[in-house]
Amino acid sequence: MSTQLQSQGALRTLLPYMRIYRARLALVLCLVITVVLIDLAQPYLVKEAIDRYLVVPNPNAEAIFWMAAGYLGMSLLSFGLTYYQDILLQYAGQAIVRSIRVDLFKHIQKLSLRYFDQHSAGSIITNVVNDTESINNFFTQFLPNTLRGCLSLILIMFFMLRLDIPIALYCFLLIPIVLIISLSLRRILSKTYREIRSRLSATIAFLAENLTGMAIVQIFNQEAKQQRKFDEKNKALLDATIFENRINVLLNNLTELVGDLGVAALVWFGGRAVIHGAVSFGVLYAFVGYVRRFFQPINIITQQFNVLQSSIVASERIARTLQEQPEIRELPGALAPSVHGRVRFEQVSLAYRPGHPVLNKIQLAIQAGERVGFVGASGAGKSSLMNLVTRFYDVTAGVVVIDGKDVREWPLDALRQTVGIVQQDVTLFSGTIIDNIRFFREEIPAERVKEACRLIGAEPFILKQPKGYDTMLSERGSTLSSGERQLLSFARVLVFDPKILILDEATASLDSNTEAVLQAAIHRVSQGRTLMVIAHRLSTVQEMDAIVVLDQGKIVETGNHHELLQRQGYYWRLHQSGILLEEAV
Numbered sequence: 001m002s003t004q005l006q007s008q009g010a011l012r013t014l015l016p017y018m019r020i021y022r023a024r025l026a027l028v029l030c031l032v033i034t035v036v037l038i039d040l041a042q043p044y045l046v047k048e049a050i051d052r053y054l055v056v057p058n059p060n061a062e063a064i065f066w067m068a069a070g071y072l073g074m075s076l077l078s079f080g081l082t083y084y085q086d087i088l089l090q091y092a093g094q095a096i097v098r099s100i101r102v103d104l105f106k107h108i109q110k111l112s113l114r115y116f117d118q119h120s121a122g123s124i125i126t127n128v129v130n131d132t133e134s135i136n137n138f139f140t141q142f143l144p145n146t147l148r149g150c151l152s153l154i155l156i157m158f159f160m161l162r163l164d165i166p167i168a169l170y171c172f173l174l175i176p177i178v179l180i181i182s183l184s185l186r187r188i189l190s191k192t193y194r195e196i197r198s199r200l201s202a203t204i205a206f207l208a209e210n211l212t213g214m215a216i217v218q219i220f221n222q223e224a225k226q227q228r229k230f231d232e233k234n235k236a237l238l239d240a241t242i243f244e245n246r247i248n249v250l251l252n253n254l255t256e257l258v259g260d261l262g263v264a265a266l267v268w269f270g271g272r273a274v275i276h277g278a279v280s281f282g283v284l285y286a287f288v289g290y291v292r293r294f295f296q297p298i299n300i301i302t303q304q305f306n307v308l309q310s311s312i313v314a315s316e317r318i319a320r321t322l323q324e325q326p327e328i329r330e331l332p333g334a335l336a337p338s339v340h341g342r343v344r345f346e347q348v349s350l351a352y353r354p355g356h357p358v359l360n361k362i363q364l365a366i367q368a369g370e371r372v373g374f375v376g377a378s379g380a381g382k383s384s385l386m387n388l389v390t391r392f393y394d395v396t397a398g399v400v401v402i403d404g405k406d407v408r409e410w411p412l413d414a415l416r417q418t419v420g421i422v423q424q425d426v427t428l429f430s431g432t433i434i435d436n437i438r439f440f441r442e443e444i445p446a447e448r449v450k451e452a453c454r455l456i457g458a459e460p461f462i463l464k465q466p467k468g469y470d471t472m473l474s475e476r477g478s479t480l481s482s483g484e485r486q487l488l489s490f491a492r493v494l495v496f497d498p499k500i501l502i503l504d505e506a507t508a509s510l511d512s513n514t515e516a517v518l519q520a521a522i523h524r525v526s527q528g529r530t531l532m533v534i535a536h537r538l539s540t541v542q543e544m545d546a547i548v549v550l551d552q553g554k555i556v557e558t559g560n561h562h563e564l565l566q567r568q569g570y571y572w573r574l575h576q577s578g579i580l581l582e583e584a585v
Ligand SMILES: Nc1ncnc2c1ncn2[C@@H]1O[C@H](COP(=O)(O)OP(=O)(O)OP(=O)(O)O)[C@@H](O)[C@H]1O
Pocket: 117, 352, 353, 358, 376, 377, 378, 379, 380, 381, 382, 383, 384, 385
C-alpha cells in the first residue's frame, strides 16, 4: 500500500477521535504559537538591551534592569504556558487513546471465532495496548512539535534576515548540511523502529503463549528451553533498541556540532563585522542566540517523520481491526420463534478451510427435551457440529434449524440465550465464585445462584472455600479442581436456564466421588431441556435417549446404547477399543 493511501487510512481512523477534542487541540496550538513567539523574542530583547542601553556613551542601568526583568517574566510565562499546554495535550492524547481502546475491545468482542483462530492473543494485545500508545504520540509529539518546529524555523529566519541579511544568508548555508545528516540518519532510524516493533510484538506473543501454556511447559520440563528462547527474543529487542539509541545520540550530537560550527563561524565573521562597525554587538549576540535555536527545529521536524510513520502504521493496524467484519451477523429485523428446544440438521456440511470439509451432509433431528450423546474418535467432527448450533461458525452448506427457524435467521442474543454450553475446559474469570456463576450480572439474586449450586451439589465444596460464595477466584480458576470447575459451569447453566444445552464432557478420569456428583449434576441440568452431549463416558451414553456416532464428519450410526452394541458396528468397535471411559476406580 502506498504511503499516501496509508496516511489517508490513518487519518480516516483518527479524525473522528480528534473531532471530540478539537477545542482543546485548538487551544494547544494557540499556546504553542505563543510560546514560540516568546522564546524567539528573548534574544531580540537582549540585543535591544545591549544596543540601546549598554554599548552606548551613557549606559542606562535602570532600563537594563527592566529589560532583565522582562526577560525573566517572559521565561516564567513561557514556562507556565508550556506546562499548561503539555497537560492539555497529555489529557487529550490519553483520552483519545482510551476511546480507541474501548472501541477496539467492543469491536473485537463482536468478531467471530474464526478471527481468533487466525490472530494470536499476543498480536491482539499489541494492537490494543501498543498501537494505541503510538496514536498518543501523534497527538502529544507529532502535532505540537511539527507546528513548533516549522513556526520557529520560519520566525528565526525572519528575525535573522531583519537583523542582517548577509550574515543570515551565511547561516542558511548550514541548513543543507543539517538536513542531509538528519534525513539520512532518520531513514536508518525508521527502519530500526519497525524492527523494534516487530521484535517487541514477537516477545509479547511469546510471553502470552507461555503464560497460557505454563502447565505444559512445566510438565515437559521446558522451562530452561523457553527461558533461552525468551532471552534470545529479548536480546534481539535489546540489540535493536541500543542501535536506535546510538543513532539517536549520534544525530543529536552531530546537530549540536553543526550548531557549534555555526556559532564559531559567526564569532569569527560576525566578530570582524563588529570590529569594522558593519553590525552592532547586540546584533551579533542575537545571531548567536538564534543560530543555537536554529538547528533544533530542523532536527525536531525530521524526528517527527518517524513519529508520524509509526502512528500511521499503528493507526493502519487499528483501522484494519475496526474494519474487520464479524462473519457471524444477524439479519436485520430477525425475530426469535417460540422456544421449545427442537434441533434439526439438514444436509449440513462445514469446511473451516475451503475444500477441506470436516462435516459432510449431516442429517439429524432432535426432539425437544431429548438427550442425545455424540460419540466418535478424536477429530470426527463432534465439536464442529456443536459450533454450528451456537453459531460460532456458519454452515458451508445445508441448514441448522432450531424450533423451525434457520439459526442464521435468529437474533444472535436470543439464540445464545436459548443455547447454553458447558465446555470441557471451563472458563472462569477473575472475580468471586458467585459472580462467576451469574457472570457478573448483579441483577441475578444471590439466592437464585445458591439454589442452583445446591441442586447441582456444588454447595459443599463452595462452602469449604475461605469466603464461601464470596471467595475470589484466581485467573482461570486454577485454584479449583477440574470437577469443581465443571460443577460451577453446571450451576451457571441452571442460573441462565437455556432451553438447549451442549455439554462437552470431561475426558479426564475423575475419582468415583466426583464422577458420581458430576453424573448427578448432568442428570439434574438435563431436566426440562434438550441435551446434546459430546460423550466420553460409558455412564453418560447409557443414560442418553439416543447416541449419534460420527466418523470423519459423517453420521455412521444412530440408536441407543444397547441397540448399537447389538449391531456390533462402529460404535461396538469404539466401545471395545476402550474409547469410552469406564467406571472410575
Ligand atoms: N477452528 C478450526 N479451524 C480449522 N480446523 C478446525 C477447527 N476446529 C476443528 N478443526 C478441524 O476439524 C476437524 C474436526 O474437529 P472437531 O474438533 O470437530 O473434532 P472432535 O470430534 O470434536 O474431536 P475431539 O473429540 O478430539 O474434540 C479436525 O480435523 C480439526 O482439525
